[in-house]
Structures are given as structure tokens and as C-alpha cells.
Amino acid sequence: MSQQVLARKWRPTTFEQLIGQEHVRKALTHALDSGRLHHAYLFTGTRGVGKTTIARILARCLNCEQGISATPCGECSNCWAISENRFVDLLEVDAASRTKVDDTRELLENVSYAPSQGRYKVYLIDEVHMLTTHSFNALLKTLEEPPEHVVFLLATTDPQKLLPTVLSRCLQFHLRDLSPDLVQSHLEHVLTEEQITYETDSLWHLAKAGRGSVRDAMTLLDQAIAHGQGSVTSASVIEMLGTQGISEIPLLLADIAKGDAIEALKRIEQLSRETPDWMALVSGIQSMLHQVAVTQIDHDAINHLSPSEQKAVRELATQMSPEFLQLAYQFALTGYRDLPMASDARSAFEMLILRMIAFRPARTGEYLSETEANCSTPDTESRPEPEANVSAVTDGLGTASIPPPETSHDLSERKRHEITDPVVEGAVIDLGSESGHQMQDETGEPAITVDARVLADATLVSEEQPEDTANEVTDPPLGLSLSPDAWVYESRLLGLNGMTASLLSQTVLISASANEIILATNPHTHSLINDMHQRRIAEAFALQMGQSVELVVEVRGDLVETPEQNRLRVSQERLALAKKQFTEDPFVSALTEHLDATVRIESIEPRDGGTHV
Ligand SMILES: [Zn+2]
Helix, strand or coil: CCCCHHHHHCCCCCCCCCCCCHHHHHHHHHHHHCCCCCCEEEEECCCCCCHHHHHHHHHHHHHCCCCCCCCCCCCCHHHHHHHCCCCCCEEEEECCCCCCHHHHHHHHHHHHCCCCCCCCEEEEEECHHHCCHHHHHHHHHHHHCCCCCEEEEEEECCHHHCCHHHHCCCEEEECCCCCHHHHHHHHHHHHHHHCCCECHHHHHHHHHHCCCCHHHHHHHHHHHHHHCCCCECHHHHHHHHCCCCHHHHHHHHHHHHHCCHHHHHHHHHHHHCCCCCHHHHHHHHHHHHHHHHHHHHCCCCCCCCCHHHHHHHHHHHHHCCHHHHHHHHHHHHHHHHHHHHCCCHHHHHHHHHHHHHHCCCCCHHHCCCHHHHHHHHHHHHCCCCHHHHHHHHHHHHHHHCCCCCCCHHHHHHHHHHHHHHHHHHHHHHHHHHHHHHHHHHHHHCCCCCCCCCEEEECCCCHHHCCHHHCCCCCCCCCCCCCCHHHHHHHHHHHCCCHHHHHHHCCEEEEEECCCEEEEEECHHHHHHCCHHHHHHHHHHHHHHHCCCCEEEEEECCCCCCCHHHHHHHHHHHHHHHHHHHHHHCHHHHHHHHHCCHHHHHHHHHHHCCCCCC
16 A cells, blocks of 8 residues: 555545644635635644645635535536646645745746636745745735736745744645644544544554644554555554554553552563653653643543553542642653753663652552552541650651561562652652642731631532442441541541542531531642542531531631641651661661672662762
8 A cells, every 4th residue: 555545535625624723624615605705825834634625625716607605516627627736727736845946936927817717816825935035925915916817825834933924925824733632532543434444543643742742643544554564553553653652651640650669660660661752751750640630630631642641541530649749740840851861861860760759648649549548547537635645756757668678578678668768858858848838828818718618518429439439338437526726637547538538638627517617728729629529528517417518618718637747747758767767767677687688788778979878
């Protein structure tokens, strides 16, 4: 199969077949149907978005033997002649290749003669900005006093280079870049019609690679068919585009969300065998983090993603906190900027991923992880005083972070610790200042209390519970005091998880009476709490209290410490302590002395920086 076959075959010949560009289609259809024609049109936009295609459709509309309309018949000899590029009254010039003044003069010489075949002589000048000033002047002269039977269709990717005198004589239309969704569905349509087998994800890769140009995407599609020997698969498209590793991005982000540095390193090791474009991967990570953040606010807002990517993004949205997403996105941005400066792109990529894992708040990614939830609850649950909390944490750490040396399981646990630990200490400081800053912002803001009240009836409707509520409220611990002081601990015991739990952790309990619960939160979190979250929270309360309650969520600027802020603060203190204990503990030194060095020393090494035991 020769290249360009489909690209040419599927070039739109009517406004109906045109992909996107709704605004241009409407304006031109209206002008044609109401007979309000202009003598010069200028189409601007990047390459491959349909400028010359529209110009050709317009040439048909003007010259169809059935009369001027937005729906040329496509059957008459003029319509056919235009499709087959042999219509004598359509004069096409690619100014990019014909910039000599003579050519333009030659072209315009015949402008005063009546059309020989059609109703209008149509001059289609592509990349009109490439004409020399002399050619421009020749064109201008004609544009000043155009004969009745002439229509100029000018197209350019760079309208800034056009003289104002040309611009002022043309009716201008700007064509937009096409979204990957539009291009993807066009490719899908073409392949279905052509009865060529394909994998949906592969079409997304092609659509994105086309960067808004349907022509480029179609050309790539032709190549992909040739490359895949008659079918279009993701693997062959990825290979053809040189975008190896792109499908690993969701998995890598899942590792980050879980804080699984070991798995992430393994994945990067595998990736490196495919010699991927590391820059492209960082850029892919960046774009997916953005999608995850958007999805947390609006579950249905994901655009331009393949079905499998959508699934991954939705999952990640429940695993990463909004704050962490912001931080990770920032890392990706600077990572992208710094990558070319690194001596070794792979190492730089690895460092970027480890940095994200290191700065990941200890538990944010684990709303759903039972193990961790169980681990940390006993520490905090029984000790409401912050001071007492720290000592509780100390106890907890003694057992949690310095495991007995006997079993191999503990070895891997320790290894994990050692890889992430040193950077985490940095994270503690930074996150601390971040949340402190946030607090200040909040207190600085005028409290929008009363107006922003949102009310929700806590009606217990068990049959219409969304999927993940099913296990959310299975086994609620009873007998909570529901006093504002205990909120930091009790908020976790309401049996909520996912986004709802994350949002709840950013509230404070103002009051709880027999039939009304009042929570308060900062304006940002308030804007994220939707009806569904509110209903789930109200249901959890209702289950606690054995009766339905009204839940009010207020906006306040002057919050006391929320469970999330408490968690961050406590985890900072824990990590600082862990670090201290770890380095000072004689047991650790004993461990390192008595064990066979190889595995451990290697894993300890990257953390060192001179401060380690
Ligand atoms: Zn016709």
C-alpha cells in the first residue's frame, strides 16, 4: 500500500465531512446560503488543520452546476473536476514554492478574463505570507479592485507576516488546532470504513502525535498500517513513533502513589532497555499528573485520553492528595527543564521519580491501604495531647522502623527505609513550610462563613450507594465522643476512604448535636466537596449516631489544626525522630556490624552524604 493513500482518499469534500472548525463551517454556510459572499477570504491556522481543504470545498460551493450553496452536489462535472484537481478556474499556488514576482504576475495576468468553465475564478494561494513584497504588491493591486467573477482564498500559517493592507481586504477565519479526541474518532471512522483492524489506544497515540493536525495524523496512520503490515496495534505504533515507555507512565505514577521506590527503580531499569526518550516520558508524566488533578475536582473532566489512560487517571485520583499532586507536578516541570543539563538522562529521570517518592506525604497516598491505617492509628488514637503524641510516636517507631534482624522480610523492610529515608527528611522541612504557608493564607483570607453554607440531608439510602461506599461504611467503630477536640483522631474512625476521607481530613468539627453536625474547612477544600462526598460523610455520621443527621459544611479562614495538618505535623516529627533514632540507635550500629555487609551497604550508600553511621 503506498503512503498517503488514506490521507488523500479521506480528504473532506463537503462541509459536512469537515472535522472540527465548527465556527468557520457555520459562518461560511450562512454566507453561501444567504448569498452574502466576499471576494477575498483569509484562512489562518497551523499546518494540517484544514485551510486548503476548506478553500477547495468553498471552490466547489461556488462552482457547482446546481447553483451556489453550502451543499454542492458532488455529482456534476464541475464538482468532479475540482475533486480531481483538473478544474481550470481553480488556480492553486503554493507561495512557499513560487515566490518570484513573475509567477504571481503570470497568475494574475488572466484575472480580468471571465471564468471559462465555472461561475467564479477561484485563486487559492497557500502560504501567502511567503510571497515577496513585489508579489504582494501585485496581489494587492488585484485585491483593491477585484473583478466580479473572482474569489481569492488565501491561506497562511503565519498571518503576522502579512501586510496590514492585505489583512484589511480579506475576511479572516482562524482555524483551531484539532483536539486529539476529534482526530482519534476520525481515524477510528476511517479504519472501520476501510475494514482495517486496530487497537483503540494506538489511535490515541497517532492522534496525539499529529499535534492537532488531521493531515499529519492521517499520514501517520498510513505509515502505521504499512508498519503493522495491514493492522494497527499499539505496540507497532509506539515503536514507529519512538515513544517507547509511554504506556509505563501510569504504572510509574502508581508506584509513586504507593511510595514503592523499589518497584519504581525496577521499572525504570526495564524501561532503559527500550532506550526511551526520557524527556518525552517526563512530559508524559507531567501531563498525566495534570489530568489526575483535574479529575479530583471533576470526575468526568478527563479529555483527550484513551480508555485505559482514563481508568489509570481515575485510580490515581483516589491515591494521591491534591497537595502532593501539585508538588509532583512542580517536580516534573523542573525535571523537564533540568534533564538536558544532566550528564546522564536516565539517572536524572531516576532522581526525579525518587524525589517524588521522597516528598510524598507518608500516608496521603494510602487512604485505601489497610495496613498503614492500622499501623498508625494506635499511636495517635489513644493520646489526644500533641506532646503525648510525640512520645507515643517514639514508642511506635522503636518497633516499626527498627525491625528485628532475624528474618529476610525485615531485611527488605529496612532496605526500603534506607533508600527513602534521607530525602524524606528534606521533605519534612519543605512540606512543613508549605502547610504553614497555606495556613497563613487561610487566616489572611476573609472568612466567607455564612453565605457559603452547604446543606445536605443525611438520608440513608443504602440501595443507591456508589461502588466504593460499599466497603466504606462496613464496620464503623461505635461510641465516638464527636467532640471538636477529638476530631483529629475520630475523623479517621468514621470508616470513610478515598477522596471523601481525604476531604474530611481537611475539616474541623465545629459542633455535633443530636441532629446537626457542623464541619468547617478552607475555601479550597470546600470547593472540592460535592454532593456525593457530603452525602457519604453524613451517612457515616448517621451510622455513628444511629439516626439521620443534617450535615453543614462551612467555609472558615481561621481553622484550628485539621486532621490532615495534624497528620503532616506528626509525620514530620516522626520522621525527624526516626532519623535521629536511626542514626543514634546502638542497635542499628550493631545490626550493620553483625550482618553480612553486601546487600545492606549497597542499599545504605545512596543515603549517605557523609552523615550516616
Ligand atoms: Zn455540483
